Amino acid sequence: MDSRTSDRQPLRTTAKEGLKIVVVGGFGVGKTTLVGSVSEISPLSTEEIMTQAGAAVDDLSRVQHKSTTTVAFDFGRITLNEHQVLYLFGAPGQERFWFLWDQLFAGSLGAVVLVDTRRLTDSWYAIDRLEHHQMPFVVAVNRFGGSAPTLDQVRDALDLPEGVPVIECDARQRDSGKTVLITLVRHLTQLYDRTPAQELTS
Amino acid sequence: MNPRPVDREDPDRLYVVTGGRSTADDTGLDLVTLIVSECEPSPGQQSEHARILGMCRTPMALVEISADLRLPVSVVRILLRDLLDMGRITVRHPASARSDAQRPDLETLKQVLLGLQNL
Numbered sequence: 001m002d003s004r005t006s007d008r009q010p011l012r013t014t015a016k017e018g019l020k021i022v023v024v025g026g027f028g029v030g031k032t033t034l035v036g037s038v039s040e041i042s043p044l045s046t047e048e049i050m051t052q053a054g055a056a057v058d059d060l061s062r063v064q065h066k067s068t069t070t071v072a073f074d075f076g077r078i079t080l081n082e083h084q085v086l087y088l089f090g091a092p093g094q095e096r097f098w099f100l101w102d103q104l105f106a107g108s109l110g111a112v113v114l115v116d117t118r119r120l121t122d123s124w125y126a127i128d129r130l131e132h133h134q135m136p137f138v139v140a141v142n143r144f145g146g147s148a149p150t151l152d153q154v155r156d157a158l159d160l161p162e163g164v165p166v167i168e169c170d171a172r173q174r175d176s177g178k179t180v181l182i183t184l185v186r187h188l189t190q191l192y193d194r195t196p197a198q199e200l201t202s
Numbered sequence: 203m204n205p206r207p208v209d210r211e212d213p214d215r216l217y218v219v220t221g222g223r224s225t226a227d228d229t230g231l232d233l234v235t236l237i238v239s240e241c242e243p244s245p246g247q248q249s250e251h252a253r254i255l256g257m258c259r260t261p262m263a264l265v266e267i268s269a270d271l272r273l274p275v276s277v278v279r280i281l282l283r284d285l286l287d288m289g290r291i292t293v294r295h296p297a298s299a300r301s302d303a304q305r306p307d308l309e310t311l312k313q314v315l316l317g318l319q320n321l
Contacts, residue, residue, distance in 0.1 A: 010260040011236070016294045018234030018263050019306075019314065038321070044269040049276050070274055075265055080317025084310075087234045087263060103275070107232055107296055109306055109314065178321055185315045192305055 008041050014082045021181065022104045024091045024130070025114035026122030030142045030171035031090035032074045034114060038177035039076025039088060047072045048100055071100055088181075093126040101129060110184050111137040114171065117149055120157050127158060136191055138184045140169035163191075219250050219273065220280045231279050236261040236294040250281050255290060 023031045036043045047070040074090040089104050091097070105111070111130055115123045123139075130137050141154055149157070151166045160166065165183050170176040238261050243252035254267055268278040285291040306314075 011262065013260055015236055015261045017310075018232070018236050018294075018296045019310075020234050020296070044266065046265060046269040046272075047274050049274045075269075077263075077266075078317070078321065080314055084313060084317060085234075085236070085263070086314065086317070087265065089233075103233065107234075109311070178318060182315065182318050185311055185318060188306070189308065189311045189315065192308060192311070 011085055012079065012082065015079070015085050017084045019080075019084060019086045020089060020104070020108040021086060021184065022089045022091050022101075022108050022111045023114055024093045024101075024111055024126045026093045026116065026119055026126075029093075029114050029116045029119075029122070031114055034112070034140075034142070034169070034171040034177050034180070035074055035076040035088045035090050037172055037174045038078060038181065040078055041076055043074045043076045043090070045072050045074050048103065050097075050099055071097055073100065073104070093122060095125050098129065101133075105133050105135055108135065110188050111135050112180055112184055113137050113139045114142050114169070115139060115154065115158070116142060116144060117154060118144065120154065123158060127160070131161075136184075136188055138165040138167065138180065138187055140167055140171075140180045142169050142171045219248070220277055230295070231264055231282055231293065232296050233265040233275065234263050234296050236263055237267065237282060238262075238292050238294065239290065240292055241290050248281075251285055251290075254281060254285060258291060261294060 023034055025031050032043050050069055050071050071092065073092065076088045078086045078088070080086050091101060091104050113123055113126055113130070127137075127139075139154070139158065139160065141151065151168065155164075155166050165187050167180060167183055168176075169180050237254070237258045239255045239258040241255065243255040247255075250271060250273070253271060257267060257270060264278060264282065265275065267282075268275045271278060273281075282291065282293075286293065
């Protein structure tokens with residue numbers, strides 16, 4: 001197990017700021033593929049405890065008596081510069097994992113909603129939650145062959161607010177993954193540059 | 203991605219490493235808080251504590267420690283809290299946790315953008 005640690009490039013000693021971006025999407029849509037294509041390390045997996053009720057467990061002493069499960073999630077990282085390290089999390093989009101989202105979203109820069117046009121409805125819940133959390137996001141369409149529907153049709157089908165970027169993506173391609181992240185950060189910059197802080201917090 | 207019973211692994215292990223303590227208190231440790239050891243592992247230490255000190259000779263995010271120890275995030279938080287209380291680690295909190303602001307400042311975003319473009 002220790003070999004997993006040593007196989008991996010350690011962070012620079014100057015690293016001081018961990019940042020987060022969350023990739024959400026339905027099962028099998030390519031979240032881990034996207035994370036892996038831009039990450040400097042092979043995606044790692046870890047888990048968090050959830051009770052059957054879906055809330056984070058509040059007392060581990062009851063683990064043995066309570067029906068408790070764990071939910072796994074993947075992540076990768078990108079060293080941006082001397083100080084900043086960006087962590088990318090792949091979060092399961094299903095409703096029962098909402099408790100995990102709160103933890104992933106807290107302090108996140110923003111989110112990428114990865115969609116499979118054959119299963120657009122899988123994204124509805126995720127988009128709804130993001131809007132509820134006032135978490136800025138972009139939509140990346142991971143094509144699995146074929147070109148229909150168009151991006152505009154996807155926008156309509158998902159009933160996206162104006163201004164939310166919708167882009168094509170091939171989750172397997174590093175450059176494509178990079179473009180998705182750049183699109184998100186540009187979107188954030190524009191969003192925050194023209195919106196006074198008071199408006200967002202009100 | 204599918205939830206699976208903790209019981210299948212080793213529930214006793216989770217109980218033992220945390221001393222059965224609650225995770226309800228807010229440790230203020232985010233998934234991406236970077237942890238740095240302030241001392242070397244020593245004999246007689248709880249093995250998880252010793253392993254964390256060994257891993258964090260260079261900064262390491264909480265979530266990476268969790269992955270390497272194969273322990274859930276909440277359990278790792280408790281272990282880190284212990285080490286923090288004993289002064290054996292220091293933490294580098296994400297900027298977002300340092301202020302009340304719900305959003306990153308523009309300077310941070312500009313640096314992130316530049317970093318991504320340079321990849």
